[in-house]
Every structure is written in C-alpha cells, then in structure tokens.
Amino acid sequence: GNSVTQMEGPVTLSEEAFLTINCTYTATGYPSLFWYVQYPGEGLQLLLKATKADDKGSNKGFEATYRKETTSFHLEKGSVQVSDSAVYFCALSDRSNSGYALNFGKGTSLLVTP
Amino acid sequence: DSGVTQTPKHLITATGQRVTLRCSPRSGDLSVYWYQQSLDQGLQFLIQYYNGEERAKGNILERFSAQQFPDLHSELNLSSLELGDSALYFCASSTPDGQPKGTDTQYFGPGTRLTVL
Numbered sequence: 001g002n003s004v005t006q007m008e009g010p011v012t013l014s015e016e017a018f019l020t021i022n023c024t025y026t027a028t029g030y031p032s033l034f035w036y037v038q039y040p041g042e043g044l045q046l047l048l049k050a051t052k053a054d055d056k057g058s059n060k061g062f063e064a065t066y067r068k069e070t071t072s073f074h075l076e077k078g079s080v081q082v083s084d085s086a087v088y089f090c091a092l093s094d095r096s097n098s099g100y101a102l103n104f105g106k107g108t109s110l111l112v113t114p
Numbered sequence: 115d116s117g118v119t120q121t122p123k124h125l126i127t128a129t130g131q132r133v134t135l136r137c138s139p140r141s142g143d144l145s146v147y148w149y150q151q152s153l154d155q156g157l158q159f160l161i162q163y164y165n166g167e168e169r170a171k172g173n174i175l176e177r178f179s180a181q182q183f184p185d186l187h188s189e190l191n192l193s194s195l196e197l198g199d200s201a202l203y204f205c206a207s208s209t210p211d212g213q214p215k216g217t218d219t220q221y222f223g224p225g226t227r228l229t230v231l
Binding site for chain 2: 031032034036042043044045046049051089093094095096099100101102103104105106107
C-alpha cells in the first residue's frame with residue numbers, strides 16, 4: 001500500500017540555520033503530496049502542497065519539490081526562526097473507494113534555538 | 115483559524131463508556147474526515163463523509179461510528195471505550211465544489227483530546 005517515510009526527529013537547529021526534512025513515499029499512481037505543520041497544542045495547518053511531478057510548493061520561506069524519479073518531497077528552508085519550532089508532517093493523498101484520505105508520515109519535531 | 119470547529123476540546127471518561135465528538139466543517143465544504151493521533155500509531159485516517167454519505171473508510175474500529183448530517187456537521191461516536199482509545203481526534207474538511215479529488219486541501223480543526231481512565 002501507499003506509505004510515507006520521514007526522517008526521525010527531533011531536529012535541533014540554531015536560528016538562521018538551513019533546514020532540510022527528508023520525506024520519501026511509496027505509491028501507486030500519482031498522488032498529491034503535502035507538508036502540514038502542527039504547533040504545540042494546535043491542529044494541523046497546511047504548509048504547502050504539490051499535485052504533480054516537478055511541481056514546487058512554497059509558503060512562508062519553506063519549499064518542497066515533487067520528485068517522481070526519487071519518490072521524494074523534501075522540505076527546505078534557508079533560514080529558520082524560533083517561531084518555526086513545531087512538528088512537521090509529510091503526507092500523500094490516498095484514494096480509497098470513491099474518497100480520499102491523507103496518509104501521514106510519523107512527523108519530525110523541529111526545535112530552533114536562539 | 116481554519117474555519118473548522120470541534121467540540122468538546124477535552125473529554126475525560128471511563129472505560130466502557132460512550133462519547134460523541136462533534137465537528138462543523140468550513141462553510142461550503144462537503145467532505146468531512148476524521149483522524150486519530152496517538153503517540154504509538156501516529157496520525158491515522160478513520161473515515162470520510164461526503165455530502166451526507168460515507169465515502170472512504172480507514173482504520174476505524176467496529177466500536178466507532180460516524181455520520182454526517184444534512185447541515186454537513188459530523189459526529190464521531192466512540193463506544194465501549196478502552197484505555198487505548200485515549201488520543202487526539204481531528205476532524206478535517208474539504209471539497210467546496212464537485213467531487214472529492216486527491217488534490218483537495220484538507221483543513222483541520224483544533225482537535226478533541228480524549229482521555230479514557
């Protein structure tokens with residue numbers, strides 16, 4: 001079946017450091033790919049998405065490119081801030097019967113220190 | 115604020131009991147999804163409803179059931195509760211028009227934290 005694998009956390013970075021969180025997927029067909037972020041005590045918020053190969057999603061300085069050849073959707077940011085501390089989830093859309101669901105990775109916790 | 119509301123925010127109950135979690139989707143969204151987030155299982159899809167009808171089923175236990183009402187709000191019913199049912203339950207909504215698509219963005223509510231003692 002479809003699945004998403006994320007790098008294990010926690011990741012600890014100093015402010016203004018470069019961030020990469022790796023995400024690879026296994027899927028039949030051509031799923032859409034998503035990055036969601038969960039701040040402490042809150043629900044999930046969409047960070048960015050890409051719906052076909054070679055698409056680049058971007059938002060708030062974060063970027064990820066849908067790479068079909070390597071089945072990857074790595075999240076990057078050039079300069080992280082303390083406010084970026086959160087848990088990041090990579091996900092793909094999973095077709096089931098006539099509906100869709102999100103299939104999530106286990107999440108990567110990011111802590112940015114001043 | 116995603117526009118998705120969930121009540122209650124917290125729920126504490128005992129084993130063997132039954133509870134109902136409520137979700138109101140974003141205005142105009144026709145699909146409602148339920149997810150469970152636990153430390154050991156991570157985020158798991160439970161069930162999807164679209165315009166009042168069940169559309170997709172994930173890892174939902176037989177003790178759990180859901181429905182979507184004509185006003186599009188949804189309820190998740192959990193019965194014969196066990197300690198292992200303690201988790202965060204999220205509702206998400208999508209599909210403002212047409213049929214559900216894999217490209218749809220799902221908007222999540224703040225969740226209901228269920229504690230079973």
